[in-house]
Amino acid sequence: MATNRTFTMLKPDAIENGHMGKIIDMILAAGFSIKAMKYTRLSKAQAQEFYAVHSERPFYGELVEYMTSGPIVAAILEKDNAVADFRTLIGATDPAEAAEGTIRKNYAENKGRNAVHGSDSDENAAIEGKFHFADSEIF
């Protein structure tokens, strides 16, 4: 059954480049509401666990280093069809291939430093949300 929540992170490049406010504006303007949000920094162990599915990929080490290089904003978002609609809003993994008007087209540096994370399934959205937030932090 499709749920109406997804999980996102504004990645270190987005924060470093001063895009936090503009990206949150785009998310709200697209009709998502914020159920949980925190400004934090991933430890190496957290980044390794979060991206464990990519542990065999050649870019895994680089990805973990990048995701721990500075603070992020983690959030749980709500909207009808949240997972799919948020993937549409963020655009393709590589900003060079992302559609006009998407967050990654506007703000990502490249395929690795691509500004924002979006869950790829309802199941992963639930897992990723729980990874970052206690029940008492979700409103």
Ligand code: IDP
């Ligand atoms: P997604 O974030 O669009 O779902 P995934 O394939 O799940 O993309 O990859 C997770 C993250 O790993 C990407 O968002 C990006 O930061 C990084 N990544 C993916 N492919 C590459 C690559 O070819 N080189 C460097 N980093 C990559």
Ligand code: MG
């Ligand atoms: Mg993914």
